[in-house]
Amino acid sequence: MSAxxxxxxxxxxxxxxxxxxxxxxxxxxxxxxxxxxxxxxxxPRLDYPPYRSSLxxxxxxxxxxxxxxxxxxxxxxxxxxxxxxxxxDLTIQAGGEPIGERIxxxxxxxxxxxxxxxxxxxxxxxxxxxxxxxHKRDQHPAPIDPNFTGVGRTLTGPDGSYSFTxxxxxxxxxxxxxxxxxxxxIHFSLFGTEFTQRMVTQMYFPGDPxxxxxxxxxxxxxxxxxxxxxxxxxHDITEHEFLMGYSWDIVLTGAERTWMEEDDDA
Amino acid sequence: xxETEYTATPGQTVGPFYGYALPYPGDSALVPxxxxxxxxxxxxxxDGAGVPVPDAILEIWQPDxxxxxxxxxxxxxxxxxxxxxFGRAACDPEGRFSFSTVVPGPTEEGKAAFISxxxxxxxxxxxxxxxxxxxxxxxxxxxxxxxxxxDPADRDRLIATREADGTLRFDIRLQxxxxxxxxxxxxxxx
Numbered sequence: 001m002s003a004x005x006x007x008x009x010x011x012x013x014x015x016x017x018x019x020x021x022x023x024x025x026x027x028x029x030x031x032x033x034x035x036x037x038x039x040x041x042x043x044p045r046l047d048y049p050p051y052r053s054s055l056x057x058x059x060x061x062x063x064x065x066x067x068x069x070x071x072x073x074x075x076x077x078x079x080x081x082x083x084x085x086x087x088x089d090l091t092i093q094a095g096g097e098p099i100g101e102r103i104x105x106x107x108x109x110x111x112x113x114x115x116x117x118x119x120x121x122x123x124x125x126x127x128x129x130x131x132x133x134x135h136k137r138d139q140h141p142a143p144i145d146p147n148f149t150g151v152g153r154t155l156t157g158p159d160g161s162y163s164f165t166x167x168x169x170x171x172x173x174x175x176x177x178x179x180x181x182x183x184x185x186i187h188f189s190l191f192g193t194e195f196t197q198r199m200v201t202q203m204y205f206p207g208d209p210x211x212x213x214x215x216x217x218x219x220x221x222x223x224x225x226x227x228x229x230x231x232x233x234x235h236d237i238t239e240h241e242f243l244m245g246y247s248w249d250i251v252l253t254g255a256e257r258t259w260m261e262e263d264d265d266a
Numbered sequence: 267x268x269e270t271e272y273t274a275t276p277g278q279t280v281g282p283f284y285g286y287a288l289p290y291p292g293d294s295a296l297v298p299x300x301x302x303x304x305x306x307x308x309x310x311x312x313d314g315a316g317v318p319v320p321d322a323i324l325e326i327w328q329p330d331x332x333x334x335x336x337x338x339x340x341x342x343x344x345x346x347x348x349x350x351x352f353g354r355a356a357c358d359p360e361g362r363f364s365f366s367t368v369v370p371g372p373t374e375e376g377k378a379a380f381i382s383x384x385x386x387x388x389x390x391x392x393x394x395x396x397x398x399x400x401x402x403x404x405x406x407x408x409x410x411x412x413x414x415x416x417d418p419a420d421r422d423r424l425i426a427t428r429e430a431d432g433t434l435r436f437d438i439r440l441q442x443x444x445x446x447x448x449x450x451x452x453x454x455x456x
Contacts, residue, residue, distance in 0.1 A: 043276050043456030044391040051279075053389030056314035057440045063394075063450035066412050070373035071329050072382050072451070076352035079339030112453055114272045121342075125287030133283040151287045153342075187281065189288065195327045196451040198384050200393060202278040219391050220276045228275050251272045254453035 014177040016213060022050045023218045030221040042225045050215035052176050068256055072195045078121040078155060088154035090124075090166040098148035100129025100167035102243040105203065105231060108160040111192060112254030116160025123189040124164055126150045131170030131184075140172050165243065171210055183210035183217060190250055197252040204230045205246070274455065277392035282321050284386075285356070289323070292344040294355035296326075296367040303331065306433040307381065307398065307426070308364040311357055313389075314441030318361025322387035324438075325354045326365055326398075333371035333379070369400055369434070378403065378410040380424075385438060385448075392456050395449040398436045399425040412449075420447045 026048070034040055046058040091098055109117040127133050127150060130142040134149055152164050169184045185202040192198065204217065211217055211226075220226045228251075237245020280288075297304050311322040328351050329335050336351040344350075355363040372379045381398040399407060407413055413421045423446055426434040438446050450456075 041455075042273055044278060046391050046456070048391060051389070051391065054279075054391055055389075056317070057319065057387055057389035058391070059394065059445055059448050060314075060441055061445050061447070063448050063454075063456075064412065064416070066449040066451055068451050069377070069380075071327060071335055071351075071370075071380075074335045074337075076327055076341055076350060077337050077339045078341065081340050082342035110272060112272055112274060123287060125284060127283075133286075135283045135285050137282055137285075149286060187278075187284065187287070189280075195382050195384070196395065196454070198325070198393060198395075199275070199277050200280045200386055201275060202281075216279060216391070219278075225273075225276050228273070229278070250275045253274045253451070253455075254271075256452060 016177060016179055019050050019177045019180070019215060020213060023212075023215060026050070027218070027221055040225075041220070041222045044219040045221065048215065048219040051219055054219075068194065068196050073256060075120065075191050075193055075195050075197070078119070078191070080155070082121070083153050083155060088152055088162075088164050090148065090150065090152045090164065093149055094147040096147045098128065098145050098167050100145075100148075102165070103168050103246060104163060104165050104237055104239070104243050105186065105246045105248060106161065106163035106237060107248040107250065109156050109162060109190060109192075109250045109252065110160055111197065111252050114251075115255075116156070116158070117192050117252060118156055118158045118160055120156050120191045120193070121189075122154050122156060122162045124152045124166075124186050126166065126169040126186040127172055127184075129167050129170050131172030133172075138172075142170070142172070168205070168244070171208075176215060181210055181213070183208040183214050188250065190252065192252040193255050197255065199252060201250070202229060203248050206230055206233055274453075277456070279388060279391050280323060280386035282388040284323060288354060289356045290342055290354070294353050294363075294365045295344065296328075296351065296353045296365060297349060298346055299366040303368050304366050305369050306364055307367055307436060308362065308433055309435055309437040310361045311363065311385070311387070311438045312361065312440065316442070318357075319387055319440065320357055320359045320361055322361070322363075322385060322390070322438075323354065323356045324363050324386075325352070325384045326367070326381050327352050328367065328370040328381040329373050329379075331368045331371050333373045335373065372403075372406060376406055376409065378406040378413065385440075387440070390440065394440075395451065396438070396446055397424055397449070398434065400434070401425050401428050416447060423447060
């Protein structure tokens, strides 16, 4: 079966130039507002029209300020019974070696006060080196790698550290607009010590030329905030004749319960 | 306590391709559906046009029937006996989700019992938190700080409906007139 470009009635018609103009307009409006004293944004906007799928999927009412109650001040507990020790190595899950650039991604999960989040679940998923996911909905005509599922799990260590061995994912096309490509990324799912810290995000690779063009990455309007999703190449993690190393730390929101307990101790 | 306040890493959408990563066998069964005290928590996730969202994935986190917060591991490899309090359910092609769980008790005497919920979806740029309150204890519901801060319509949107077969019904509307109230906790900046 040969690779074939898919085309059909659902082909996105809008150009990258149209999307880029929208992205740039929102960006300059944001920078102007900050210059005039508006608060710096640190999270993506839920209402971000250049990401077309968000149009009908973002709340229009303000989020309700809520003090967490008992259950929300705890997180589910995960342990070694939940995860196989090999699940953090995505290169050994099938019969043979997956094709691509072998990498290690490692870092620490911290709370809003910089304290390590220990013994918590980290889940990742990603495309293969050709930019294809093992998923029926992914019809990108790039090869599936029979030796790569792109799925990994681990528990953070006592210092909040995690480490995954995997393959560098490729960029892939999607249907937001004509000729839309996602920058290469790894999806990360994270738990904190409290359920209010639960988050899912995407880690990107340094210097990707698609950054400026991507509405999902640009939904974070602040330059510094976007940089927090970009891993750092680290030659100290790179291994001789074996793999390339990237480091990426993740900071969750503050933890109320431990904060209060420490106050009690003081 | 450290002096530095660290800025939280931004969230991003869960995207459409979590299917081989996040769901796992038994993910939505906090207790086996055949258990004597099992109750179904079910609903549909809708978008702003009232269309079901087939690519949303929900998680719940709740105390047990006595209001005790489980510290047990094993949510990812269920043994069928240990109540861990955590569950995950991907919506089906019609936007429906379903958990098998127990009715949570109040974590403190006189408090309203609820299930904590987090919503992820393609097209949703960051996770959303909400609560499913358990119907029945009118006094506790009336005294709840969050519910009593809402107008009556929004308040009702956070209280599950008990169907004839005992199912707790709770639909989630991401946008629109009937939008589900979503929560911002201290320290959240989105």
